[in-house]
Amino acid sequence: DAEITQSPRHKITETGRQVTLACHQTWNHNNMFWYRQDLGHGLRLIHYSYGVQDTNKGEVSDGYSVSRSNTEDLPLTLESAASSQTSVYFCASSPWGPGELFFGEGSRLTVL
């Protein structure tokens, strides 16, 4: 079965360190997204990609970057982690048209 997986599922890091969250999907979807989930804010879009070599900023992109070198992967990098980036991060993918978002299991990141 096709799926979307994230790693690591849990990570604790220190302020100022670089962190990369991996996302891999086998749906063969062109569209991939990174969201962060915080209490009272729902899901907020960080970055998204509509295909290989395409990346775009979402509403909360400061301090984050992504790259898309193939269809399956969209890693999210925190260049210099800050305590404000403590959150649960979701990767998701979707087809064009009426298809829904398929989510990964989420990655809980704690920045101390």
Add this chain to the structure above:
Amino acid sequence: AQTVTQSQPEMSVQEAETVTLSCTYDTSESDYYLFWYKQPPSRQMILVIRQEAYKQQNATENRFSVNFQKAAKSFSLKISDSQLGDAAMYFCAYKSPGNQFYFGTGTSLTVIP
């Protein structure tokens, strides 16, 4: 940007009863898609139901149904015969023709035995 509003941060329902979760959205588009997602304590996001804006008929999935009012830009979720396993956070989502998704802030549903 489109906005999605869930005005009920918390709701509760007695087991076996019916509950309705509200969602409104703002858009100037005529062709779009709407979804309800369920997030149990496991954190996994699970699709509950979807609605295409061009379809007048309200979507139904077993005990879950929607009341889609396109002119009012309203998309409520009705859960019938509520079960303990329905307890979760519910998110309303809008998908634009440009393939952008917008989420509400969620409604936490408690099911009382």
